[in-house]
Amino acid sequence: MLFHSYESVHVYLLTLSVAIAGLCTFEAARRHSILWLAYACVACTVAMFCFGSGVATFPAVMILAFALRLPWRWFALPLCTLAFCLFLYLYALPGDQGVRAMLALRPIDSAFVAVDWLSSPWVRGWLGFADPPLDPSTISGLPYQHFGAQLQASANWMERVSGASWPVLARALGFIGVCAFLIGFARLAFRRHAQLTRLQALASMLCLFALATATVISIGRLDYFNTYPDQVYADRYLVWPSLFWTGLVMLLLSQTHSSLERKLAGACLCACMLLPVALLPTQEASAVWGSIVYRNAQQISAASRTGVFDPAIFPDGDDARREDVLRTLALLKQQRMAMFANPSFEQIGHVWAGSLVRSDRFTVDAHLHDLFDDAQTGTRAAHFEGIVATGAGQIQHSGELAVFDSDNRIVGLSEFSYISPPAALIMRTPRKRGFDGYIRDYRPDARYRLVLLPRSGTQAIELCDVGPVPH
Known part of the structure; x- marks a missing residue:
């Protein structure tokens, strides 16, 4: 999820704005300066227009300001800023009618949804693997991951010992987390002659933002979650509940005055140290899924730029009809966007006018994967794949992979798409040496290189012949 380009705004900039808003509010109290509260309001405004959940930064800042004992008259600043942003969001900007139509006010139902939503990290990382699993597709590969079988067994064990299903257990954990934060935050906010530290202010801001986001989503998406109950644990929401639990751990670690608090802090610290091992199976499973999706996206790019419509990778169903896909591709091509930002696709069908040489710097193998009829033109087309054994970095830096026929006509393009030997994308991602490509107007008696x-330049390098489908 977090490798997508748009997450730079939807997630990273929003999270940065939340942290800045909390720290600026703390500075407003420490320096007794309303200017710093104005900076916090600016950060809240940025967060709100990054993504819909950004609206939660305003109530989070106001509650934090209350805990920091800022003057009451200062609260007019975030309130007025919030009112102005809400006016833009609900009435002035395009799509405002859809935003208002999503609101559903049923407090009890929303409270249960909010608690379930906050528990999603526990579900996605552990409890959701118990029978019946949240996502059966993730279970099939889990036993093959490190500690995957043990993780699944422990989730089933929790169900047997407690006598409750995993959704009930997840709701209980969410409720415990909310209560723990509210108790800890209340002790800090209402304790006389005590002031929050910078760490406690930041941790409280993360938790308050996540709680406010849970409130907004549980009201705005209540009917949707009633129709699709499993979507309350969807991974697209996972960042914000994770911020809640991160803030809660930070808050517990910062309070070590009594013996009980020190024991709780020690338990949290041990849990944090074990967390990477516990989450390793889900990390590996998600990485496998991510690598599959990435390769599929690169195949779509190669097919689109070659001018081939492969029915195996392009959708044609209720969610996306072929006509809609073709129209979208035509618009992207017209505007030179996405995969068409690189103008090399314009050379398809043209004879290469430069020179063609061979080089021993590269070791490459390519072979046909399958043959099919182009769903758009009806002509024969081919999907090929291959591996660059040596020189992958230089190839990716110097140019791109294309296919020449016997007349040096450019009849196909390729995209680096997978890691070889087969492996999943991980945080320390190895270079992708595998590639997928397409050949337009394929002829079985022709030679393809x-x-x-x-x-830049006019000297192309012949790497290898595109071999037949391996048996």
């Missing part, structure tokens, strides 16, 4: 097409 994989070529390094330079980004």
